[in-house]
Amino acid sequence: xxxESLFKRCRNTLVSGFFVYRTQxxxxxxxxxFGFLMSRAGATTYDYHAxxxxxxxxxxxxxxxxxxxxxxxxxxxxxxxxxxxxxxxEEVDFVKKPYQKGLMIGAALxxxxxxxxxxxxxxxxxxxxxxxxxxxxALAGILIGTMAYGILQSHLQLAKQQASxxxxxx
Amino acid sequence: xxxxxxxAWLAGLAIGxxxxxxxxxxxxxxxxxxxxxxxxxxxxxxxxxxxxxxxxHLNNAKLWFLLGIPLGGLLSALSSPEPWHFSFSMGMYDDIxxxxxxxxAIWLVFGGALLGFGARLAGACTTGHALVxxxxxxxxxxxxxxxxxxxxxxxxxxxxxx
Numbered sequence: 001x002x003x004e005s006l007f008k009r010c011r012n013t014l015v016s017g018f019f020v021y022r023t024q025x026x027x028x029x030x031x032x033x034f035g036f037l038m039s040r041a042g043a044t045t046y047d048y049h050a051x052x053x054x055x056x057x058x059x060x061x062x063x064x065x066x067x068x069x070x071x072x073x074x075x076x077x078x079x080x081x082x083x084x085x086x087x088x089x090e091e092v093d094f095v096k097k098p099y100q101k102g103l104m105i106g107a108a109l110x111x112x113x114x115x116x117x118x119x120x121x122x123x124x125x126x127x128x129x130x131x132x133x134x135x136x137x138a139l140a141g142i143l144i145g146t147m148a149y150g151i152l153q154s155h156l157q158l159a160k161q162q163a164s165x166x167x168x169x170x
Numbered sequence: 171x172x173x174x175x176x177x178a179w180l181a182g183l184a185i186g187x188x189x190x191x192x193x194x195x196x197x198x199x200x201x202x203x204x205x206x207x208x209x210x211x212x213x214x215x216x217x218x219x220x221x222x223x224x225x226x227h228l229n230n231a232k233l234w235f236l237l238g239i240p241l242g243g244l245l246s247a248l249s250s251p252e253p254w255h256f257s258f259s260m261g262m263y264d265d266i267x268x269x270x271x272x273x274x275a276i277w278l279v280f281g282g283a284l285l286g287f288g289a290r291l292a293g294a295c296t297t298g299h300a301l302v303x304x305x306x307x308x309x310x311x312x313x314x315x316x317x318x319x320x321x322x323x324x325x326x327x328x329x330x331x332x
């Protein structure tokens with residue numbers, strides 16, 4: 001009977017575990033990096049948001065414009081080289097968010113929330129990590145808002161199904 | 171809590187490189203607000219919307235991305251000169267927001283609810299639409315990014331009374 005050494009078994013468990021959960025592990029690591037960069041960029045400091053919209057300090061505006069331009073060049077380069085993604089092994093999918101009903105109203109509501117809390121869904125977890133208590137309340141709000149949307153959509157779907165069923169019956 | 175803030179050019183360069191790195195690593199655009207739906211689906215399992223479509227598999231990279239962000243913020247705060255501590259201060263906003271703690275909390279929950287509902291209605295948040303969508307030159311994303319900015323601009327000016 002073939003017996004593997006303890007070291008080999010531990011190593012195999014680790015390697016297969018990493019392989020199975022690679023998207024979760026990569027997600028966690030990229031999340032840590034993202035949170036760190038958001039914090040270093042000043043996006044977790046409330047005053048930069050106020051100063052940007054009052055045109056007193058352009059820190060965040062320069063950050064986002066520079067980031068978009070760099071990322072645009074990178075996306076162009078990745079598209080040209082047809083590079084394969086590390087996690088999936090398939091070609092990188094540049095899936096674009098489609099125009100959806102309510103995009104303009106949703107964006108306007110989001111902007112009001114941005115102005116009120118001086119934070120956005122990406123920076124709120126980073127603020128909590130920094131010990132900002134205001135982030136906890138904003139997080140509770142985001143979960144309530146997302147839940148409200150999910151419940152609303154579920155009800156609309158149900159109403160649509162019932163309507164189509166009643167027309168089928170006729 | 172004061173953290174070290176890099177110069178805007180350096181931070182922008184780093185975030186731009188992050189977006190490219192994320193594409194190469196995950197093969198998908200980065201996004202933040204979708205992950206909140208994963209949490210809603212895990213907390214409340216009876217809402218059908220959080221069981222289908224992009225929420226078919228709840229234990230995915232988006233959820234773990236969101237869980238990683240606080241750790242990044244913590245690392246950033248720990249590597250700053252000021253020792254880590256809790257604070258409820260919001261800088262310039264302290265003068266214009268409700269003065270009691272409860273009032274401030276209700277204000278923040280209401281603003282957060284607008285962020286969460288608006289982000290789902292628009293399809294993505296500042297990261298997904300303005301940053302990543304802008305980098306892909308996706309017209310709906312550019313439109314959403316402009317409306318995000320204009321709406322927040324007017325809100326802030328109303329709040330500060332200028």
